[in-house]
Structures are given as structure tokens and as C-alpha cells.
Amino acid sequence: MTRPVVDRFVAGDALPEALVAVRALAAHGIDATLDHLGEDITEVAQAHRNRDAYLALLDALSREGLGGRAEVSVKLSAFGQGLPGGHDLALAGVRRVCEAAEAIGTTVTLDMEDHTTVDSTLAILAELRRDFPRTGVAVQAYLLRTEEDVRALAVKGSRVRLVKGAYKEPSSVAYQSRRDIDLAYVRCLRTLMAGDGYPMIGSHDPRLVEIAVRLAERYGRAPDSYEFQMLYGIRDAEQHRLAAEGRRVRAYVPYGADWYGYFMRRLAERPANLVFFLRSFTTRS
Numbered sequence: 001m002t003r004p005v006v007d008r009f010v011a012g013d014a015l016p017e018a019l020v021a022v023r024a025l026a027a028h029g030i031d032a033t034l035d036h037l038g039e040d041i042t043e044v045a046q047a048h049r050n051r052d053a054y055l056a057l058l059d060a061l062s063r064e065g066l067g068g069r070a071e072v073s074v075k076l077s078a079f080g081q082g083l084p085g086g087h088d089l090a091l092a093g094v095r096r097v098c099e100a101a102e103a104i105g106t107t108v109t110l111d112m113e114d115h116t117t118v119d120s121t122l123a124i125l126a127e128l129r130r131d132f133p134r135t136g137v138a139v140q141a142y143l144l145r146t147e148e149d150v151r152a153l154a155v156k157g158s159r160v161r162l163v164k165g166a167y168k169e170p171s172s173v174a175y176q177s178r179r180d181i182d183l184a185y186v187r188c189l190r191t192l193m194a195g196d197g198y199p200m201i202g203s204h205d206p207r208l209v210e211i212a213v214r215l216a217e218r219y220g221r222a223p224d225s226y227e228f229q230m231l232y233g234i235r236d237a238e239q240h241r242l243a244a245e246g247r248r249v250r251a252y253v254p255y256g257a258d259w260y261g262y263f264m265r266r267l268a269e270r271p272a273n274l275v276f277f278l279r280s281f282t283t284r285s
Helices: 003-009 015-027 043-061 086-103 116-129 146-153 180-196 207-218 238-245 259-269 273-282
Strands: 030-036 070-074 108-110 135-139 159-163 198-202 227-231 249-255
Touching: 015 030, 015 043, 015 146, 015 249, 030 043, 043 070, 043 086, 043 146, 070 086, 086 108, 086 116, 108 116, 116 135, 135 146, 135 198, 146 159, 159 180, 180 198, 180 207, 198 207, 207 238, 227 238, 249 259
Parallel strands: 030 070, 030 249, 070 108, 108 135, 135 159, 159 198, 198 227, 227 249
Antiparallel strands: none
16 A cells, blocks of 8 residues: 555665666756665665665666766665664675765765764764765754854865754753754754855755745855755655756655665654645645
């Protein structure tokens, strides 16, 4: 029963299907960031397999001439971050991926997971940026700490994807109401737009998209100095509209055999996500 819904948001079980999705997006002027599914692993061998899957992905992007149209997104839990000694294990694995990405002229963005992983993720980001300064990171506006994190990240060369946040977090660490989350998002977005980094606006909310456009104009940002990011299969018409206006747009494209785990974890983290998925399933606009 789940698969027809997931097919809308996951490019496929295997790499060739993901490449088809990247080519289709590129034909409409939309770039991609690819996520090989497989988070929250329990064995070191799985971390190595996920690393190797990304290396194969980057090799395929190079052979297909798609290095300029696609980057990769990495969840550090898929690289062993949550295992004993996981910080060093994840850093070693993602470093290999960054080396391969740089070799073909593309980039890596570290996805952010629940609040317990933020310090480790930002520490790994700092290590990677010494050798790979274009390495990006996602931050979640609903976390109380994020405004301070964003101020530290809004520096030259820093690539930051700002999202609202999808994990179910306690009130001790995260805003709970939609209004408070939206206000926090705008405050963080203003800091990023005013800073010297490269903001990546991760939102499907029309209000926030419009605010981002106005802030870019206020701070005199060139069209290639920021981008919009939306999930694959969601608000396709809006993605095409923004791209047609000459704005940079990137679709977040998950793929892999762990699609069921990916979907169910999104629902377990926040049951309200089911409404989001079903609403998006009924309309692509």
C-alpha cells in the first residue's frame, strides 16, 4: 500500500533510475542533490557499503557528464555516526566521498538529523571544510540553537541548506508551534541572506519562497549566489516556475532499496508528515 506513494518521492531502487531522474530534471533547468537511502545503520560493514554506494554514484555522474548538474547529500548516520567510535568512522567515510566529489567538480552536503547529532555533524563539517571548503550542511530552523549556529555559518564559502525540521523534538530543544517555527526560519534566512555564504532555501512554503526572493533583492544577491531546494516529486510546477524565472533550483532526490525504511522513519519522526505526503500526492502544484 505504501509503494504507490513512495514512487512519487523516491527516484527508484537503483542507481540507473536515479540518473534518469537527474537527466529529466536537468532538461527543465533544475539541478539535483542525490541521497542514497540507508540511514541509522547498526554495523560497520553497512557504513562501508553506503560509502561505496556514494563512490559508485559519483563515478556514474562523471561518466554521464552530470557532475555539473548534481551534488550528493549524506546522512552521517548512514556512515556510522551512531555506532561506537562513530564520529571518526563517519568522518573517514564522508572524506572519501568529498574527495570523489571534488574530483568531478561537484559538492557534498551533510544532512542534519535529530538534535543529538548536531554537535558531531558540525564538527565533521569543520574538519571537512579545511580540505573541501565547499562542503555544505543542512540546519533546522525549529531547533532553538539554530539561530546561533547560522550566525557562525554565514561566512564566505559556506553552503547552508535551511529547512524547517522534520524530526519530533521536545520543547526543551525545539519550537513546537508552526508560527514560532516560521518566524525562526525567517530570522535564520535573513542572517544567511545578509551574510557572505551561499544560502540554500529548503522549503515548499510559498510564503517563505516569496520572503526569500525579497530578501535576496534587499541584500543585492546575484541569481547564482543562492538557490531554492525542494523535494523530488513535490511542487513540481513551482520548481519549474522558479527555474523559468532564472532562479537556481535543486531537487532533493532520494533513491535506493531502503525506500520503505525512509518513508516509515519520516512518519515515525513526525506523524504530521503523512498529511504532507498525501497532500502532495493529490497535486503536483
